[in-house]
Amino acid sequence: MIHPALEVTDLKVYYGFVHAVKGVTFSVAPGEIVSLIGANGAGKTSLLRAVSGMVQSSGQIILDGLSLDGIAAHKRVQLGLGHSPEGRGVFQTLTVLENLQMGAFLQTNSKKIRDKLDYCYDLFPKLRERAKQLSGTLSGGEQQMVAISRALMSFPKLLILDEPSLGLAPKIVQQIFSIIQKLNADGMTILLVEQNASQALKISHRAHVLETGLITLQGSGSELLSNDLVRQSYLGL
Amino acid sequence: MQDLLQHLINGLSLGSIYALIALGYTMVYGVLQLINFAHSEVYMMGAFAAYYSASALNLEARPGVLSLMILLFVAIFFCSCLGVLIEFLAYRPLRKAPKINVLITAIGVSLFLQYSAQVFFGADPKVFPQVLENTTLFTFFDVPIKSLDLSVFVVTLVSMILLYLFIFFTKYGKALRAVSCQIQVAPLMGISVNRMISLTFVLGSSLAGVGSVLVGLKYPKIEPLMGLLFGMKAFVAAVLGGIGNIPGAVIGGLLMGLSEEMVVAYLSSTYRDALAFGLLIFILIFKPTGILGKNSAEKV
Ligand SMILES: Nc1ncnc2c1ncn2[C@@H]1O[C@H](COP(=O)(O)OP(=O)(O)OP(=O)(O)O)[C@@H](O)[C@H]1O
Ligand SMILES: [Mg+2]
Numbered sequence: 090m091i092h093p094a095l096e097v098t099d100l101k102v103y104y105g106f107v108h109a110v111k112g113v114t115f116s117v118a119p120g121e122i123v124s125l126i127g128a129n130g131a132g133k134t135s136l137l138r139a140v141s142g143m144v145q146s147s148g149q150i151i152l153d154g155l156s157l158d159g160i161a162a163h164k165r166v167q168l169g170l171g172h173s174p175e176g177r178g179v180f181q182t183l184t185v186l187e188n189l190q191m192g193a194f195l196q197t198n199s200k201k202i203r204d205k206l207d208y209c210y211d212l213f214p215k216l217r218e219r220a221k222q223l224s225g226t227l228s229g230g231e232q233q234m235v236a237i238s239r240a241l242m243s244f245p246k247l248l249i250l251d252e253p254s255l256g257l258a259p260k261i262v263q264q265i266f267s268i269i270q271k272l273n274a275d276g277m278t279i280l281l282v283e284q285n286a287s288q289a290l291k292i293s294h295r296a297h298v299l300e301t302g303l304i305t306l307q308g309s310g311s312e313l314l315s316n317d318l319v320r321q322s323y324l325g326l
Numbered sequence: 327m328q329d330l331l332q333h334l335i336n337g338l339s340l341g342s343i344y345a346l347i348a349l350g351y352t353m354v355y356g357v358l359q360l361i362n363f364a365h366s367e368v369y370m371m372g373a374f375a376a377y378y379s380a381s382a383l384n385l386e387a388r389p390g391v392l393s394l395m396i397l398l399f400v401a402i403f404f405c406s407c408l409g410v411l412i413e414f415l416a417y418r419p420l421r422k423a424p425k426i427n428v429l430i431t432a433i434g435v436s437l438f439l440q441y442s443a444q445v446f447f448g449a450d451p452k453v454f455p456q457v458l459e460n461t462t463l464f465t466f467f468d469v470p471i472k473s474l475d476l477s478v479f480v481v482t483l484v485s486m487i488l489l490y491l492f493i494f495f496t497k498y499g500k501a502l503r504a505v506s507c508q509i510q511v512a513p514l515m516g517i518s519v520n521r522m523i524s525l526t527f528v529l530g531s532s533l534a535g536v537g538s539v540l541v542g543l544k545y546p547k548i549e550p551l552m553g554l555l556f557g558m559k560a561f562v563a564a565v566l567g568g569i570g571n572i573p574g575a576v577i578g579g580l581l582m583g584l585s586e587e588m589v590v591a592y593l594s595s596t597y598r599d600a601l602a603f604g605l606l607i608f609i610l611i612f613k614p615t616g617i618l619g620k621n622s623a624e625k626v
Contacts, residue, residue, distance in 0.1 A: 143510065161518075163513040163515075163516050163518045166515065166516035172514045180503070180508055183503055187500050190500060191515045194497070194517055
């Protein structure tokens with residue numbers, strides 16, 4: 090039997106009295122790109138944080154057949170979660186290489202680590218050039234590359250990307266989206282949150298629209314791209 | 327000239343011990359943004375642990391490098407355990423509480439240890455066992471280089487080099503820097519933040535242990551309140567260098583020791599302690615981030 094890569098049921102997130110996610114159910118099948126789109130404050134980041142254990146939540150999260158209930162964030166990495174957080178969260182005082190090594194913190198096979206490092210460097214040749222540079226001195230786009238590569242270094246079964254294109258120049262945005270597609274073609278399952286809804290929907294197999302903590306629409310990427318509501322609210326057409 | 331050289335040596339020797347203690351303040355601050363007021367009492371307890379184990383093992387009868395190593399080991403071990411215990415019992419339950427609560431708790435722990443030490447060890451000073459003979463090893467431009475000063479210098483240098491190698495070149499050292507940089511993101515790497523915080527306390531307290539033995543040897547009087555002023559000066563040294571900054575703590579410590587020695591030598595020993603507080607006020611007014619203060623440049 091094939092498990093979904095991720096199965097989220099009735100997920101709720103509270104921050105004190107703020108009810109950020111109000112009971113969300115969705116799943117990601119192995120090999121899919123699934124995206125979540127929604128306005129600012131819709132609860133997208135909160136949802137992703139709940140999945141990787143950075144915030145408390147109620148409901149059920151099942152990763153590759155295994156319930157994550159009660160499992161601390163740092164232990165979820167071992168189970169196959171890779172998370173490139175909102176705002177990139179690069180370790181600024183560490184070099185690019187050290188950041189990537191931190192991604193592989195739990196890995197013990199040095200040959201596998203080296204191969205994965207090469208894989209990341211091939212995806213983003215810029216990072217190979219900058220390996221010894223402090224990450225804090227990188228441009229925003231380069232820092233995003235570090236964040237994605239760092240998440241890849243933990244050999245995730247599911248890669249979570251929170252707004253990878255935020256604040257980047259159009260050319261770099263294009264590059265990031267084509268890398269996401271390449272990762273997927275190489276077999277990576279991806280859960281993507283994006284402000285850039287049109288790009289995200291184009292590369293997604295399925296997508297969900299999140300509005301004030303609830304999923305209000307879902308469908309394949311192309312269905313949502315042609316949906317009138319989506320076109321009006323998120324694509325500005 | 328000869329005079330000045332002698333004062334420089336004394337100042338560096340004292341300053342390197344300040345630096346050791348300052349490193350503990352700065353490392354904990356770097357990770358938790360907490361000024362660990364109990365750190366100076368960890369240092370004081372280290373001195374007593376060394377004192378009692380020296381008399382238990384009768385080390386004074388066998389002065390030498392081996393005895394010094396044994397004392398250092400005892401103090402390091404004892405201080406590490408105490409530091410980790412303090413964090414675990416007093417600070418960890420408050421991990422999500424406002425910073426001010428933790429700060430007040432730190433002061434509480436500090437007072438608790440001071441007065442417990444007075445109850446258990448007595449309030450009057452004890453003479454620290456001299457496990458190293460203070461002989462003149464050689465003269466340098468007519469200044470006698472004493473074995474004690476040289477030991478202080480070598481031991482602090484080795485400790486700092488080891489710390490540097492650990493923090494910058496080992497996996498756990500890098501993880502420690504990662505936690506200190508982005509505590510929320512570190513778990514996404516599989517790094518256990520709690521374990522790294524314990525590690526920080528082990529490292530900082532170990533250095534305090536080393537410092538306590540060196541102070542015991544050089545200024546051989548220990549008492550339960552010995553951490554109060556010494557810790558305060560080491561803390562000022564950490565602020566001077568830029569709190570949270572590791573090389574800054576070393577620079578701050580050395581500057582502190584040197585300027586204290588110079589004040590005593592060329593002004594008056596009355597101002598010895600005023601200097602630290604004067605410096606603190608001066609830094610806080612003119613450069614609150616310290617000499618190597620963290621630049622908080624963040625890219626959006
Ligand atoms: N740490 C927090 N404490 C309190 N409230 C929070 C916290 N983080 C988020 N919120 C609130 O939760 C709601 C959802 O925020 P979230 O960051 O998940 O939205 P988002 O969809 O990711 O938005 P954006 O597109 O701006 O990134 C918002 O109303 C926000 O103000
Ligand atoms: Mg967000």
